[in-house]
Amino acid sequence: MKNIRLGLLIAMVAGFTACEDTIDLQVPNGTTYPVLDAWITTEAGPQTIRLTQSVTSYTNSTPAPVLSDATITLEDLTDAKTYNFAFSNGAYSYDPGGDQSIGKVGHVYKLTVQYKGETFEATDTIKRVPSIDSITYEFKKSDESASGKEGYYAYMNAKDLEGGNDYYWIRSYRNDRQHRNTDIYAINGAFNDDVADGWVFIQPIKEGITDYDKPYQKGEKVIARIASLSHPSYYFIQQVIDQLNSGGLFAKVLENVKPNMVNVTTNGKVKMLGWFGASAVSFKEKVIE
């Protein structure tokens, strides 16, 4: 989704007559693959990594089966440190203790996963991230909002870091970190390389922390996070978000997101889906009063 407003306009045109229905679709079950969900951040405290089996039907809502028999090691190639992740409670984790954090800006990380006798590797670099200055919000009545939904619309006030192209993944949560709300990607203060360097994030990004179909309500807490991305990780996140927002008149065709874990085993056969990424993160939260 290059631009939220454009999407709104398209929705408006189609909106006079269009409708969306949930349908019962018969699709034969797919083949299952191991899926690595590894995102290391600069946040203090424990870091967790999940390894699951893909669910062989999209509409099957049962949680993905957890794979517990892998060995996962993270190396900080810049500092030559190794962290062994241990499995417990459905995930692999490492706790550096106290207010220590594993992730450091500018460091290169390599993740190694050994699973069923085969070894997979990927690397990523932690880029710099700007802080979030504040979160503000305003109340809109149903007839004042483009989506027709009454509630509080929140804005994230932050500024891109000057110099070079910076890639970001912005995520908002409702009330707590267990409730993901919206996701949006950005380059510099806007959406393209080489423009908007050092800008305050432009309107669509600033407004992107509110789900227009479900604005915040009084008493709810808005949590915003900016995560820095390396260029390959940006490409992956962009693809995922585009796929998840697909729909409408100009729907993107379903394309599989490509993994970055490389099977380095000689004659290795297993394909591992998912992605290993690393980010510096900054958070801000605000309760709607």
Add this chain to the structure above:
Amino acid sequence: MRKHLILLLSLGCFLLQGLTLHAQQRFTVSGYVKDQQNGESLIGISVSKAGTSLGTVTNEYGFFSLTLPAGDHELQFSYIGYATIKQTIHLTRNQQLNIKLEKSSSQLSEVVVSGKQEKAVNTLNTSINRLDIAQMKKMPTFLGEVDVLRSIQTLPGVTTVGEGANGFNVRGGATDENLILLDEAPLYNSTHMLGFFSVFNPDAVKSLNLIKGGFPAEYGGRTSSVLDIRMKDGDNQRLGLTGGIGNIFSRLAVEGPIKKDESSFIVAARRSYVDVLFKPFLKGDMADTKLYFYDVTAKGNFKLNKNNTLFVSGYLGRDVFGFGNDVNMNWGNTTGTIRWNHVFNNRLFLNMTTFYSKYDYSLKFSNEDDKQPNEPDQSSQWTSNIINYGLKPSFTYYLNTSNSFHFGVQAIYYTFKPGKGTGSQENANSEVVLNDQHALESAVYLDHEFKPSKKFGVQYGLRFSAYQYLGKGTAYYYNDTTWGTRRRLIGSREYGNNELIKGYYYLEPRISAKYSITDNHAVKVAYARTTQFMHQLSNTASPTPLDIWIPSTNNIEPQVADQYTLGYFYDAPSGLLELSAELFYKKMAHQVDYIDNANLQLNQYIEADLLPSKGRAYGVELMAKKEVGATTGWVSYTLSRTERKTPGISGEEWFLNRYDRTHNLNVVVSHDFSKRSSLSANFVYASGTPGTFADSRLEYQDWDIPYNSTDKRNNYRLPAFHRLDLSFTRKGKPHKRWQGEWVFSLYNVYARRNAYTIYFQQNDDDPSKKEAKRLSIIGSILPGITYNFKF
């Protein structure tokens, strides 16, 4: 190459034969055929020697030329909906004859007989469908409005990916493979409002020809079809107004003589007003919503003297969307055409066309309206355009009743500004500008129409197309990589003004032949090679107005298609019913495909994301048509398949195109109850288009990512599409000058929710539920009312 040489040689032989055979005293009668009432030139009128098969049809400017032995001849001029005129000429020298045909008043009776020559059973070409505006007006309308593109979708071989989709597909070709000509200027975006309405104002359209195969040599530059739309000349008898008031937009056209009988003009305009109607209901963020389109079509024709006529026509259309100062977007086509018809002598006709065509879009964003006091001013803009200038002198030489030649040269110069993005915050500016691109497309062609006997006729020709990708510009060179992944830039080179970066040259043979089994049955075969140098980049379900066109480059080879057609045509002896069956097979090379997650917007290295694919399409098209009587209409059915094979995609196996429809049935019926009331119905049934469905789900960072573990593209089909439309027209009592009519229409009568796309998402209220969702662009019955008038 040898094949081509043989063709050229035989062409030469035919020429000589044609020139030397008939030494007997012969003379030529030539002239124009026009409408009695308004002076419009009439296209495709049968001109024949009564009682024989000798004859011709008028060309796009109403001109005909017929060479006959000296002596008396009774000539017959006929066309459906017009009273036949018979005129005896005494041919002792070359002579001019201008004819005016009168509209038949007895439309309702079954005695109206149309001309023979223009019937499919008698013409040489296959795969051509012609519609004139009177036929389009009879069909059920969408929201009360006559629509050119919707009407061609009822013809065999024409499909779309869905309702409201931008563009159409002909015989398994992509939407960018249609050459859409409005008074000979190419158009790059044929719809308004993202696909709901076509850009052609019906008040200014005279007729259209859709050529799907067996292309005459004069057409080139697109591989799948030519949609040749001709504007009205304007009434040269009296000043008049026509127009309509509908629930989406209103139209007004004024036309009249500049000099009676000789020169006339027409100016037609439309504007939609959904935004105006909704304005009182919009508040807050929506208060300053802009959502409308307009277009202006104008044409003038000037008869300079009996041998020279000048036509000037132009089109300007714009779609405008926006919210206050926050978002402002607009896009549209601008075209201009100047044509000069010159009759050198009775047998040699020249049409010289020069044209200009531009498609551009602009998006502007600003934070002016919602800015907090401490925030900086921000604005950004994104623009893109394609401009072309063309010159096309085309000659027709009518040697005798058995031989005529079409020849000419063509040149189109293109400039592309693929994208410019600028942004500013306070006084700091930054911009991304993609390099301009330039290209020259040129061609020389010769076509020979040869009818040695009543039974047999052939039109064969050769087109030589040259394409040059020119400086000033930068050529990029990429590495060879695993197919399906982004290629890496390994070098670039700057080229100066008009320096050749890369050239491509093609010989395109064309042939269509007809054999009449009897007067009423004919079999036709055709072969055509076509090439295409311009490509629209789009990897969404249907192209968006922001999808750019790019030229062939050193990295993108031109598309080449070879099409074979076999057809059978039947015309009932009564002239009431026409039947046709056509088989086609089309092989396509270098169609453009994309790597997964290709970046098609504001990307200087866009070529690194493109893949060349092979295509094939085949099918059978059946059509039955009844054009006279109280009940008229047609039934068309197409059984077809269209596939492609792209390295790095879908396991490098053939996969169905997004626009493949196995079955496609259209029934168009119109019944006149009286002179004033008529009812029409349209029913469509089409197999669902293919889609790529998720068969599994990945849990990742609290997302549920749909995944297709087969890695095969378009591996499933959407449910079948079907829809019924009705419309009722009631004409007002005829007054001396004022004529009015009400059109009531119902679109999607039984409110079917046809699937446009199916996608996979979490439930909005309960994210733990994962769902497949169907989007229907038109999910209910849509009524429409329009009042049309003529003054």
